[in-house]
Amino acid sequence: xxxxxNTGRAERRVRKIDDHQPTGAMTMNESDTILLxxxxxxxxxxxxxxxxxxxxxxxxxxxxxxxHGERCYFSEQPQGAGQAHPAQAGERxxx
Numbered sequence: 046x047x048x049x050x051n052t053g054r055a056e057r058r059v060r061k062i063d064d065h066q067p068t069g070a071m072t073m074n075e076s077d078t079i080l081l082x083x084x085x086x087x088x089x090x091x092x093x094x095x096x097x098x099x100x101x102x103x104x105x106x107x108x109x110x111x112x113h114g115e116r117c118y119f120s121e122q123p124q125g126a127g128q129a130h131p132a133q134a135g136e137r138x139x140x
Contacts, residue, residue, distance in 0.1 A: 091102045093113065102113055 092099050093102055095109070102110065105113060
């Protein structure tokens with residue numbers, strides 16, 4: 046269902062839709078999805094915590110960049126509502 050539009054076509058489409066909306070409000074649905082190619086996207090700067098402070102990855106030296114690429118990331122599942130953490134319940138928790 047996605048339309049792969051270049052930015053010029055997308056801008057013309059938005060202007061055309063906007064001209065026909067008397068209130069200035071506009072809604073988009075799945076058929077109006079705009080996909081950008083990688084060269085059309087704005088690159089975001091990635092920051093990470095290193096040795097207790099935050100730094101942009103772009104400022105890393107070659108060794109630190111290689112280390113950053115090898116890092117493992119994880120996310121913890123939240124405890125259910127009303128469930129005590131094992132350490133709070135007096136249980137021993139392995140380190």
